[in-house]
Amino acid sequence: MPRTALLVIDMLNTYTHEDAEALVPSVREALPGIATLLRNAGACDSPVVYVNDNFGEWRSHHGEILKAALDGRHRDLVEPVAPDDSALFVVKARHSIFFETPLAYLLGQLKVERVVLCGQVTEQCVLYSALDAHIRHFDVVVAADAVAHIDADLAAAALRMMRTNMSATVCLADEVAFDTRQPQ
Template sequence: MVVVDMLNPYDHKDADQLAGNVAPMVSALAALVTRAHEHDDVDLIYVNDHYGDFAATREDIVERALRGRRPDLVEPIVPPADCAFLPKVRHSAFYGTALEYLLRRLGAGTVLLAGQVTEQCILYSALDGYIREFSIMVPPDCVAPIHHDLGRAALRMMERNMSAEIVPAGSCLL
C-alpha cells in the first residue's frame, strides 16, 4: 500500500478546495492505513513531496505538515515509525524515487494507491506502476481530488486504460 502526499501543509494554490475534499476521506484512509499496518503480508509505504527542501527528513516533512493550516487532516495519517518513507519531487510516486526497487525487493505484484491528488499524483503514479507491470488498486473513498470532475475522470482512466481495480477501502486487504 502506497500513501501518496498526505503530509501536506495546505499552504498552496487550491489548498482550501483540496482540503475540503480530503476531509471526508481521511477517516477511511486512516482506517485503511491501520489495517495495512496490522496485516502481515501488506507493506505500508509513504511517498510524499518534500516541497523543494532536498535536505528534509521524514520527521521534517511530518512536522511541516502538522504545523500547516490543516493538522486535523494530517494527524490521523501520520506514518507509523516502522513503515518505509520515500520523498518525491514530482507528481508520480515512482519518478526519481526508489519505489520500484523497493516494491520489487518486497515481491509486490499489486500496488494499492491512496492519498491525494486523484487527478494528478494518484493518476500519474498509477500509470507509472502500470507500465512497470504492477497491478493497480485504488479505493475511491481513500483518494481526494482538487476538482471532482477530473477526479472521477482519472479514476475512470485508471480503470479503463490501466486495468486498475477501483474498489472501496472496505474491500481492500481482505
C-alpha cells in the same frame, strides 16, 4: 494473493499551496478511507510506504516533512494518517511516486506485486502514479473513498481512466484485501 503494499501519496501536506482550499474538503472526506486502509494493512503486516513531496526542501528528511505538515494549517488532516514507526518513506519531487525515486526498487526488494493507492490528488499524483505502476507491471488498486481531489469532475474522469486504461481495480477502502503471507 500477490504481496500487497499500501502507498500513501502526499498526505503529509502543509496546505499552503495554491489549490489547498479547494482540496481540504475532499481530504476530510477521504480520511476515514485512508485510516481504514492503514489499519487493515497494519493488521496484515503489509508494507506501508508514504511517498511525499518534499516542498522543494532538498535537505529535508521524512521527520522534517512530517513536522512541517503537523505544524501547518491543517494538523487535523495530517495527524490521523501520520506514519507510525513501521512505515517506510520515499521522497518525490514531482507528480508520480515512481518518477526518479527508488520506489520501484524498494517494492521489488519487498517482493510486492500489487499496490494500493490512496492520498492526494486523484486527478494528478494518484493518476500519474497509477499509470507508472501499471507500466511497471504492478497490479493497481485505487480506493476511491481514500483519494482526495481538487476538481470532482476531473477526479471522476481520472478514476475511469485508471479503471479502463490501466486495468486498475477501483473499489472502496473496506473492500481492499491485504495479503497475510510474508515474502519468501
